[in-house]
Amino acid sequence: MDFPGLAAQLLNGVQHGLLLFLISSGLTLIFGVMGVINLAHGSLFMLGAYLAFVVTGMGAPLWLALPAAMLGGALLGAVLERGLFRRFYTRDHLDQVLLTFALILLFEEARSLLLGNDFHSVPVPALLDFSIPVTEGFAYSAYRFAVLAVCILVAGLMFLGLERTRLGSAVRAAAEKPEMVQLLGLDARRIHLVVFALGTALAMLAGALAAPLLSVYPNMGDGFLIISFVVVVVGGVGSVAGAFWGALLIGLVDTLGKAYLPEVAGLSIYVLMAGVLLWRPAGLFARGA
């Protein structure tokens, strides 16, 4: 194993993991606070990516797409929460699963109607359209470094917000022990709205960020949905810190597996998940486990 190659692979793994964190943190918060699994979370990622495609397609720079994805995501999340999810918190699991499954189908269909089914590439912003050599003979695109930076920034802001603000600590309390909300006399409806909007915004931001790296294509969210589930199971439900470390771990295992053990790479993260379930069924980073 050559060392410079390993350095590049580690960089890949961290970058992949941080992107996973943006997606799975929303998933784990929504699940922790409301007890709902949103199967359409991957489709929101897909919507974010297509939003970046549309924005850049109109000639606007990509960095405009990022706030647009955040705002659009927050709005969409709020609408979904108010219009649909709110009625389903107390319903049977089966109903919730099928509701969000239906959303996947409808989001995909809307995407197909409005934007077609083609694979589209999204240009890297001109400012970042150059490569930085990281090892002898291998360069890393500046945009990938920018994605790394944005992910770290967002993760930092999230931790600050959760630790330092009143609303943040209420959300944290709600995610760890949903019954705390009532005990503390918090406004559950408001917390639900905020959490759902935030989770949706993060998923769409991740999509917009990833669009130049992955291109946009139908059903692109499906793979990310499942890998996010693995992150949440490994990290522990309801814990943002768990999602962070879980995402980094999965990103690294997945990337290094593909590079060095390609025959079994597809299975590596599932084997990891099985191991975690046997060893610590509540997740590696769950509190009180």
Place this chain on the structure above:
Amino acid sequence: MTRNSFTPGVPRRALALPLAGIAAGALASPAIAQGAPLRLGLMLPFSGTFASLGENIAQAVELHLNERGGRMGGRPVQVIRLDDESNPANAVANVNRLLGRDRVEAVIGTVHSGVVMALVQASRERGVPLIIPNAGNAAATRELCAPTIFRTSFTNWQPAYGMGLALGRQGVKRAAWITWDYAAGNEAGEGFRDGLRASGGEVVRELKLPFPETNFQPLLAQIPGLNVEAVGSFFAGGGAVQFVREYAAAGLRDRVPLCGSGFLTEGTLAAQGAAAEGIRTALHYGDGLDTPKNRAFRSGFRERTNRDADVYAVQGYDAAQLLGIGLDATRGDPTAEQPLARAMRAARIDSPRGAFTLSPSHNPVQTIYLREARGGLNQVIGVAAEALADPGTGCRMA
């Protein structure tokens, strides 16, 4: 051969149930009365990722039909389209629809190599003539070949073989191969290796990632350490766009030239932009083929659709030509299996790509061109392999 039997190869007492009178004869042989329209099924993707391919194939089929006055073997042809969405999960159901509900007598289809398997099976079991206008999975004209199955496109092996051959002739001794880990990618990899070996080179490493992932970084990061003179690849569509761009962004383009099966740059050059400039690929068609047949075909297609023809349209056009030859020989009877197959097998197709014949396993024996991406076109710059046939390994016609 075991088709048409519910119990293949079990040498016990057979008990034939007298069901014939009970089951309604849904598939009774069609009336071939002269003049009754021939129901031709076009099972193609008209929605989904490959919709534009399906549409071009269908348009080209109809273009040729028009040239023939809408008749084959003396019978008017009624075209029945069925959208398979390139969704293998629904493939069997869609084939049943086309053959059972719509009762088509011959099929041209399809693009997706998974969906085509259901058509291949139906053709083997029910004897319906099938012409494959795109899907390049080798099996259809190797171990699963059948007298009623023909192909007017390629096997994945063919273009990649041409590319490998051309690369070795340029003096490349060591090359890597990078692809999605699925049948098409692996069959192309086999062709690339065979071609390169035939001209004195060697594939030293195969890099693969699961289909259809686009996280190429873990693979690209390994290339500098391999000490190769060229990288061959098989990607198509959006994956090809992303791959070519990342290859350039990783700083590899100027150090290790990228080449591949023609689909790497087919229909994707606009999206790939400067990153694709200079990439060499091999395919059975290309831009700048200046033959009368090609000129006529392209202008006819443009007139009909307002679009430029592409390799898919050529394949569709030739599928219609081939079926026409077969039906002319049987005076419009698609159930005359033997004469139909004989006539099609012996045909010489005057294709826009250059004339071709069919191999014993019913796959084109064709010229593979070497092309270079220049200014948004896949300019033909030479011939990679002349009259190349797929090995047809494992094909035993019943």
Place this chain on the structure above:
Amino acid sequence: MNALEAEGLTRRFGGLTAVADVSLSLALGELHAVIGPNGAGKSTLVNLLAGELRPSAGRIRLGAEDITAWPVFRRARAGIGRSFQRTNLLREATVFENARLAAQAAVFAPRRWLRAAARDAEPIERAGLALDRVGLAARAALPAGSLSHGEMRLLEIAMALATRPAVLLLDEPLAGLGPEEGERVAALLRGLARDHAVLLVEHDMDVVFAVADVLTVMVDGRVLERGPPSAIRASAAVRDAYLGHAA
């Protein structure tokens, strides 16, 4: 011989010690009540004995067997029946079905899994007896969710009884009952103690002092005092720590 015996039971939650070094024994024919202010660790103690929680230290014996590491269901099968502080029923099933499920648990060995439930007379009979004993026989066909609060508490006890336990752990069976219903349950408790070893956690002091043979007073997770009702009533320490501000 003591039916259930706990020795040095301790349970910590992070920095908090909910139960500290509690020893306790239950004997057949004896009703042992545990009292103490809110947060004294009574429910934690019940959960430790039933197996819902694992002790941080200490041992539990059922008869001659050490059951400290046994899971809930194994203890239940071995003869520990319990009722819950918060009513915990199969609300959509009928009263009878609730009791029958409890009775079936006792005969539910893998080789009998495929027995047709309708033909298994013994659990049906035992479910009927249990309902009779708590006085719910007339309500047998109603959905459990439609019972009054008091009746649900009685059903809780009936279910515990139907499993044919030697030991009964009853966590606040009178919680939320009116005086009349409370009297009914108190009478039932006295009867139960004749053929079971009963641990009773209860807030209603009048009932506790009326029915208990032995009382354990817990404060802050520790045993403060233990003895017959008369001795507890007379204890100055108990009065200071507990009865004082309860009164």
Place this chain on the structure above:
Amino acid sequence: MIVAGRRGHLLMALAAVAIACLPLVASNYHLQLASTALVAAIFALSLQLLVGAGGMVSLGHAAFFGIGAYAVHLLPPGLSVLLTLPAAAGLAGAAALLVGAMALRTRGFFFLMTTLAFGQMLFFVFHDTPLGGGKDGVFVTRPALELLGFVIDVPRRDRPAMLLWLNLGLLVAVYALLAALMGTLFGHALRGIRANEDRMRALGYDTGRIKLVAFVLAGALAGIAGHAQAMADAFVNPEMLAWHHGAEALLMILLGGLGALHGPILGAFAFVGLGEASTLITERQRLVEGLVILAVVLALPRGLAGLGR
């Protein structure tokens, strides 16, 4: 979960007789369609054992269906169906044992995520490794239809009728098995777990073991459905294992009504019928499917079975 009473069973027997008589009137195409619905019904019934009876919403159930189908590919060709069918059920059941042993360490939505992930893992095994024969799927040789030493050989044009009867027989058998199971002590315990697992444990039920047995049985029955599909198509492909396929079975359960054992059968026929009808109107299958689900979860939470009440 309700098992239909005597009148319900009579109605279902009449329906079964009606389906058995279909070959007298329907075209082969419609016989194939009915067969599809029968196989879907077996699959949905097997999932109902988990969802309706045990309260375990699994999103990975299609994996066991797919393994049952792929068993036909993995076994040497030409074997009797009397061998391949139990083998398919056994393989699927064994896979369910492995997945269940892990996934059942979790509950509720956690369980759902874990089954989805493990199901997807099995999907990848058949999609990306040589074991499955590639993402495009593979042809299989149909197992020999052999009963009591006789090989039943039917001409191709009568095969749809034969398969229809075969699948009908399987469905009737699976339904009867589950109906009987619901009346056993095991069935009662399973229903108790769905209603209140904690309580059941406190009563002395080893709920983990009961759920695992149900999970394995459901997996084996899904394997039987998969085998039937492979038998009908003579073709297997990895999409059979995809989680969308499992979600469709959940939809059938919801369509038919969660509360009754016969619900999934109604649901499967409704699903296949709706799918077929919608192809006549629009190419956009996903739109139709999505809207149907929305309509059902918003307006008909008790499914079609709830309409009559």
